Amino acid sequence: MSVKFSVKIGKIEEETGVHVIPVYEDLISDPPIKLSEKIKKILEQVCGREFKGRIEETYVLPTFLEKGPSRIVLTGLGKSSELELDSVRRAYGRAALKIEEMKFSSTYIPIPSLPYDIDLTIQTIVEGILLSLYRFDRYKSEKEKQALEEVYFLVEDESKTGDIQRSIDLAEKICRGVYTARDIANMPSNDCYPEKLAEMAIEVGSRAGFKVRIYKMDELMEMEMGGIIAVGGGSNHKPVLIEMEYDGTCGGDKPYVIVGKAVTFDSGGISIKPSEKMEEMKYDKSGGAAVIGIMEAAALLKLPLRLIGLVPCVENMPSGTAYRPGDIVRFRNGKTAEIISTDAEGRLILADALAYAVEKNPKVVIDLATLTGACIIALGTHASGLFTNNQQLADKIMKSSEKTGEKTWQLPLWKQYKEQIKSDVADLKNVGGRPAGAITAAAFLSEFVRDAPWIHLDIAGTAYTQETSEQKSYIPKGATGVGVRLIIDYLINELKQE
Secondary structure, eight states: OOOEEEEEEOOGGGOOSEEEEEEESSSTTOOSSOOOHHHHHHHHTTBTTTBOOOTTOEEEEEOOOSSSOSEEEEEEEEOGGGOOHHHHHHHHHHHHHHHHHTTOSEEEEEOOOOSSOHHHHHHHHHHHHHHHTOOOOTTOSSOOOOOOOEEEEEESOGGGHHHHHHHHHHHHHHHHHHHHHHHHHHSOTTTOOHHHHHHHHHHHHHHHTOEEEEEOHHHHHHTTOHHHHHHHTTSSSOOEEEEEEEESSTTOSOOEEEEEOEEEEEOOTTSOOOSTTGGGGGGGGHHHHHHHHHHHHHHHHTOSSEEEEEEEEEEEOOSTTSOOTTOEEEOTTSOEEEOSOTTOOHHHHHHHHHHHHHTTOOSEEEEEEOOOHHHHHHHTTSOEEEEESOHHHHHHHHHHHHHHTOOEEEOOOOHHHHGGGOOSSSSEESOOOSTTHHHHHHHHHHTTSTTSOEEEEEOTTTSBOOTTOOOOTTSOSSBOOTTHHHHHHHHHHHHHHO
């Protein structure tokens, strides 16, 4: 992240350079910013004509003023009646991309009057700008230098500068976690296998300030992590369990435990996948990537809570040592599962990690996983599936979902679904058939959380951009980093209520 944000005391009429002005589609002549008559007349030349104010629409307007903005970047908020925080995030993200395209090195942002607290408005604008400018170019021999280097928030009231700067800092640290999650998920499997992901977690922990412990094969066997061992057994890259801990309470509180599925490449194993789009299976580590990003953001923010991140990490490959359909696997909590498909591997590694998580006496357990294609069939690529054994916890996550734009939709976990995963020869079977596939996968996981308050987020449709994904300015092609902003917002809200 190479953009510098700062606060400047001044008015739009007094500062030269490029200024960003948001406009509503249905209030085209009344931008939510205090403007002089001169600037209003300039905007009238295009507003409602060349520029309509539709969401993410932009228009660059030279002003030819002797004093004041040299150019104005108009950015559309869409209809005022449909405004949400994500509209703001998208509008300023698109404006940043337009400024970047035109190679301007700096821009001014007069603070708009929106129906949100100023701190939330600022945080959302910064998120839109930073996340839109993300690029995954580490494997390109020629890298294009970022043009936009400085963003100035214009404010007339000097007393507000401290609050604005705090909102900037908050957004920057959260976005740092999103960048990390995107980087890890985007990395190719030949350069991000279980041992390498463990090394990356250690690097992030060292940088951000949290502890990391790596459990390798010998220890996994001692810990009776049968699911992780079975799924990772077919690869030359041996499985690991990454345990991260950040403690902002001096050990005084029960921990929040976040678990993330990390299959660095999922071939399907012996139940091998079709070759079409198999290259996308590098994204099957997105849940684990999100957990590492969440840990980083929480540590950088110095949140006064205790947070444990668990990432079971494997490569699912077919070989002479791979686990097979018909095998029976025993998990850490003693339960057994008959393997129907080796391509239903995520729930097996999560089962061990969740069983281990509840041993931590957690306040809450949340897992994130690109778990089922069935969730994409149910919800498309616009929302993550949400499953829970605690409705109060689900309501809190859904509230953060609306704020962050990382949409979730709750699906049921009725006892009838558990009938589909009963086995004749073991406690469970890892596939319950095609009907309600996302739900039966969640039902499988529920067998490993005991009575701990638990949320399962199936991010198969939202972890990376797909053909039907809505195009948003702040989500470039590839990994989205979904889950980082959502869970950090939930944790911050929890602290406010304590």
